[in-house]
Amino acid sequence: MIPELKKLPRDTENSEYQKPKPLTVDPTIQIAPPLRQVALSLNHSETMPSLSEFVFKGKSEDNNRTIELKAVPTGVFGNIQINIPQQNDVENKTEKPAMNEDTESIKLGLEEVLESEVEDIDQYEREHELEIYEPKLVNEIYSYLFEKEKVFQLGEDFMNKQQSITSNMRCVLLDWLFEVISFHFECTIETYLLTAALLDDYLSKVRDTPKNEFQLLGVAILHLSTRFEELKFFSVYDFVTVCDNVYSTKQILNCERVVCKTLDYSFVRPLSIDFLRRFDRAANTDGMEHTLGKYIILIATIDNNMSKYLPSQIAAAAVFLHRKIMNIVPIWTKTIEKYSTYKEKDVIPIARELRTLFISNSAAANKCKTMFKRFSSGVFRNVSTLAACDEF
Structure with a gap:
């Protein structure tokens, strides 16, 4: 049988x-x-x-x-x-390929199969350190964020239209605001990113901001951002103290009114950290890699030329760069491509610009080094002191 x-x-x-x-x-x-x-x-x-x-x-x-x-x-x-x-004796004389060749071909075949697989990162409704939305609704939420971020995309030359404010002044102000947020108020990364986004949005619409009111503008926007992102209440008097009483409460509140009208009260917007958490989960990153990614998206705000990119593009390029720095292979998987919606060739040019910022931000001649100092501590796993990857 x-x-x-x-x-x-x-x-x-x-x-x-x-x-x-x-x-x-x-x-x-x-x-x-x-x-x-x-x-x-x-x-x-x-x-x-x-x-x-x-x-x-x-x-x-x-x-x-x-x-x-x-x-x-x-x-x-x-x-x-x-x-x-046997019908053909010649067939019996055919030598079989060596075992090492067979093993190598099988290995390559398995790598291709694994590369082609896309993981469903939302298949389990379990607690995850990078999960901030309900798994059943997360796809709809991110579809909305991908569409919403295009509404707030800035032009490439928005700073060139400024009559008084320069790119260097913007860099110094953001560095000071990050110091206030991190060391004085201990706010979240969302508060700083929203502050930087609102500042750039305002500068793209108002071209004649006076130099002597530029810091006042930054303080007013920061005060507004804390109301949207922080659970802790910060009084306007706290910001007067931070400014060493250079500006009064009346000046700060009046400036806030101007900002609200200029931005048409549109404060809630997608941030790069929202996309970074999603993409890092798709990349299955650990704590150190994610911290490095946060540092990269933060230094991206210092250069006004990076404002032309969407927050999702910055986040995707940050994932590529931090995996490149940590020597993770493959750098760009099918799972990352699916959830980020970007191919590897799309993020490489942006990642190159971020690599340049990563190197320049650690240079001794750089005056805006608050972020570098912040992330060089053991709490943040010294990610800012890591060696940059080779050119790609």
């Missing part, structure tokens, strides 16, 4: 199975190889099993091919010699 067939592979499950032809001694006798019975006989007996158990009479389907069985007088079934005529 022919042994029970195992389940066929997935790619052949719909193909027609060809029943093997039985071995024949003569045109009227068929022998079906009893694999399981023979294996049991070999394990428990030194004598040759009787062939009569497996011989049955019947009409042969193929009278042209015959097999001659020759039993060697050793009493061991394994010494039976089966001579099968």
Whole structure:
């Protein structure tokens, strides 16, 4: 009896199975190889099993091919010699490839299979350090964020239209605001990113901001940002103290009114940290990699030329760069591509600009080094002191 067939592979499950032809001694006798019975006989007996158990009479389907069985007088079934005529002797002389070549081809094949797989990062409703939305609604939420961020995209030359404010003044102000947020008020990264986004949005709409009111503008926007992002209440008097009483409460509140009207009260907007958490989860990053990614998106705010990119683009490029710095292979997986919506070739140019910022921000000549100092501490795993990756 022919042994029970195992389940066929997935790619052949719909193909027609060809029943093997039985071995024949003569045109009227068929022998079906009893694999399981023979294996049991070999394990428990030194004598040759009787062939009569497996011989049955019947009409042969193929009278042209015959097999001659020759039993060697050793009493061991394994010494039976089966001579099968070959149609082409040249085929028997073909050498099999070396095992190392087979192993290498199998390894490459497995890597291709794994690379093509896309993980469903929302399949489990479990607590995750990078999960901030309900898994059942997360796809709809991020679809909204991807669309919403395009509404607030700035032009490439928004700072060139400023009459008094320069890029260097903007860099100094953001560095000071980050110091206030991190060391004085201990606010979240969302508060700083929202402050930087609102500042750039305001500068893109108002071209004649006076130099002597630029710091006042930054303080007023920071006060507004804390109301949206922080659970702790900060009084306007706290900001007067931070400014060493240079500005009064009335000046700060009046400036806030101007900002609200200029921005049409549009304060809530997608931030790069929102996308970074999502993309890092798709990349299955650890705590150090994610901290490095946060540092990268922070230093991206210092350069006004990076404001032309969408927050999701900055986040995707930060994921690419921090994986490059940490020597993680592959750098860009199918899972990251799916959830970030960006191909590797799309983020490489942005990642190159971020790499330049990563190097320049740690240079001794850089005057805006508050972020570097902040992330050089052990609390943030000294990520700002890591060596930059090679050019790519």
